[in-house]
Amino acid sequence: MVVQGASKKRCKQLKNSIGVIEFRCIANGIEAADGIVKAGPVELLTATIICPGRFIVLVAGEVGAVTAAISWGKNNYSTEVVCDTVIPHVHPEIIRALRKETKLGDRPQALGVVETSAVTPCILAADAAVKGANISLHRIVVARHLGGKAVAVFTGAVSAVQTAVQQATAAAGKKLVATAVVPSPATQLWERLLRRGVV
Numbered sequence: 001m002v003v004q005g006a007s008k009k010r011c012k013q014l015k016n017s018i019g020v021i022e023f024r025c026i027a028n029g030i031e032a033a034d035g036i037v038k039a040g041p042v043e044l045l046t047a048t049i050i051c052p053g054r055f056i057v058l059v060a061g062e063v064g065a066v067t068a069a070i071s072w073g074k075n076n077y078s079t080e081v082v083c084d085t086v087i088p089h090v091h092p093e094i095i096r097a098l099r100k101e102t103k104l105g106d107r108p109q110a111l112g113v114v115e116t117s118a119v120t121p122c123i124l125a126a127d128a129a130v131k132g133a134n135i136s137l138h139r140i141v142v143a144r145h146l147g148g149k150a151v152a153v154f155t156g157a158v159s160a161v162q163t164a165v166q167q168a169t170a171a172a173g174k175k176l177v178a179t180a181v182v183p184s185p186a187t188q189l190w191e192r193l194l195r196r197g198v199v
Contacts, residue, residue, distance in 0.1 A: 015043060015095060017063040019070040020120050021084040022056045028080045029055025032073045039072040040065040045098045051147045054082060056119060058142070060095050063088045085120045091130045093137040094123060097152075102138045107190045108155035111182040114168040115151050121175035122150030125168035132167035133160045149177060158183050 019042070023029035026049055033047040033055075042061035050056050059069055067086050074084050096102055112135065116122040119142050130137045135156035142150050154164055158181070165179045182189075 015060045015062065016090060016092070017061060017066045017086060017088045018045070018090055018094065018098075018123060019059045019061075019066040019084070019086045020056070020123070021070050021073045022050075022054055022082040022119070023077060023080045024054055024082050025080050026053065026055045028077055029057065032077045032080070033057045035076060036069045036073045039069045042066055042069045045095070046142055048142070050119075050142070054148070056142065058098060058119075060098070083118075083120070087120070087123055087127070090123070090127050091137075093130045094127050094140070097126065097137045097140045098142070100139070102136070107185060107187055108136075109184065110156060110158040110161040111180075111185045111190075112154045112156070112161040112165050112168075113151060113178075113180040113182075114165065114172065115149060115177040115179070116172050116175045117149055117177050118175055119148075119150045121172045122152050125172040125176070126152035126154070128171035129154060129164035129168040133164035135160050135164045 023032060036057055036059060037044050042059040042065050045060050046058040048056060059066055070084050070086055074081050114125050116125060122140060126137055126140055129135060135154045137154045139153045161181050165181055169176055169179060
């Protein structure tokens with residue numbers, strides 16, 4: 001039993017890479033997502049329709065498994081793939097945020113928001129933010145109903161959130177749409193954002 005527990009813990013620790021692949025056709029995207037998950041030991045984080053009528057798949061796992069899974073999708077659906085990326089060695093909070101596992105509490109000292117024009121730059125920006133500042137990453141909202149855009153939301157002390165936004169801005173590069181730092185967000189706003197699943 002101890003060996004099994006240790007093995008499970010090690011497998012969880014190895015889930016430090018994310019693969020992103022976007023398809024121009026929804027039907028083929030769904031079919032491809034099934035093959036991607038079956039291609040290797042990866043965790044399906046997201047498989048959803050995004051604007052404008054495309055389908056995106058996000059998987060997590062050990063970098064070799066993620067690379068193999070994304071390569072399978074790219075090779076078998078080459079004419080349907082819009083873009084694909086493997087992001088190795090992401091911060092653990094990235095995967096928790098994509099799983100929507102983060103626990104939210106009282107109104108924070110400050111709220112940070114980073115908006116990008118595509119999914120991959122948002123993940124890279126959020127990764128840079130959480131590695132570069134003492135913040136809590138709460139949500140990465142991926143593309144759905146956002147015109148293909150993505151949003152990362154995090155909280156912390158005002159100075160930490162400001163630093164995180166600077167790190168995220170550099171990482172997002174030309175794909176950055178906008179950022180915001182909101183010190184002491186109003187209770188009504190915070191509660192509404194919580195109810196709407198924005199944070």
